[in-house]
Amino acid sequence: MCGCMLLKERTGTKASSRTQLHSAHRATTTPPPWRTTPTHHRPFTTTPHLLKKGSKATRDANFPESTTQKGTTPPTPPDDPSDFTTLEAEIATALTRLSTDLATIRAGPRSLPTLLSNLRIAPLKTDPSTTVKLTDLAQVIPKQNRTIHVLVNETPHVKAIVTAIQTTPLLNPPLNPQPDPSGQNPLLLVLAIPPPTAETRRLAVGEAGKLGERAGVAIREARARQQRKIRGLGVSKLARPDDLKKAGTGMEKVVERGMGEVKRVVEGVKKGLEGG
Incomplete structure (x- = not known):
């Protein structure tokens, strides 16, 4: 009886020793934590080559192509010192006015219809600052024998037109409108053009x-x-x-x-x- 118990104790001791050895082996064979974590690969990077600085003309030529559509002109910024749009418009206005004024002083009957057509008339006595062209109130009809007829549209405008023709400084010598010699048309004014001297x-x-x-x-x-x-x-x-x-x-x-x-x-x- 005692022998059996001793054998069992020895067997249990061996089993316990094997279990401890197996646990120790597992502890020694378990990989360290740094091996079990996933490995992150660092990507390769490239550095762009430094290019030579281009000229101002090259930059100006390339800039509109990258910022505007093909075939269109980039808008002129308001702070562009080379923007002469306003200057050119003002010069064009001055030249247009010059041409119009010069046409009114040319001697001869051929230019007088243009001069008369551009005369400014104040149709309302109560508002002399409001003026219109003579052609808005009458028709200018060139005739032969150095004569021009002015056919007024309405009777109230006859006096204002006569006054404007007599007092304008653009006619030299001044013209004196006369009523219809036949007396049949009170809206007709006749201008006799004197020969130039x-x-x-x-x-x-x-x-x-x-x-x-x-x-x-x-x-x-x-x-x-x-x-x-x-x-x-x-x-x-x-x-x-x-x-x-x-x-x-x-x-x-x-x-x-x-x-x-x-x-x-x-x-x-x-x-x-x-x-x-």
Whole structure:
């Protein structure tokens, strides 16, 4: 009996030893934590090559293609010193007014219908500041034998038209409208055009010169406004010095073209007047 119990104790001791050894083996064979965590691969990176800095012309040429649609012109920024849109518009207005005024002083019956058509009439005595063209109130009809007929639309406008024709400084010598010689049409005014004389031609040439000077003053005033704009951009540091210098040169070229056109138009009219 005692032998059996001793055998069992020995067997249990061996089993216990094997269990402890197996646990110790598992503890020694378990991989460390740093092996069980997933491995993160670091991706390769590339550094862009440094390119040579391009010129200003290349940058300006490439910039619109990347910011605007093909075939379209990028809008001009309001702080662009080379924006001459306003200057060119003001010069065009001065030239248009010059051409209109010169047409009114040319001697001869062929130009008088245009002059009369452009006369400003104040149809209302209560509001003399409101004026309309003569052609809005009457018809100008050139006739033979240096005569022009003015057919008024309504009777109340006859007196205002007569007064405007008699007092306008653009007619030299002045014209004196006469009623219909037959007395049949009270709305008809007859203008007899006197033949030009040396004195009338001389006065017309002088008037053409004055109109040219007035157009030149208008262009110079437009230039002054453009120059103030360019200087303001320089003071505000909104444009580079090179761009401001370029804008100044471009402005002078625009003004020079305008003044040259004034001189050309005036000289042409003077030659026509002096030649009779």
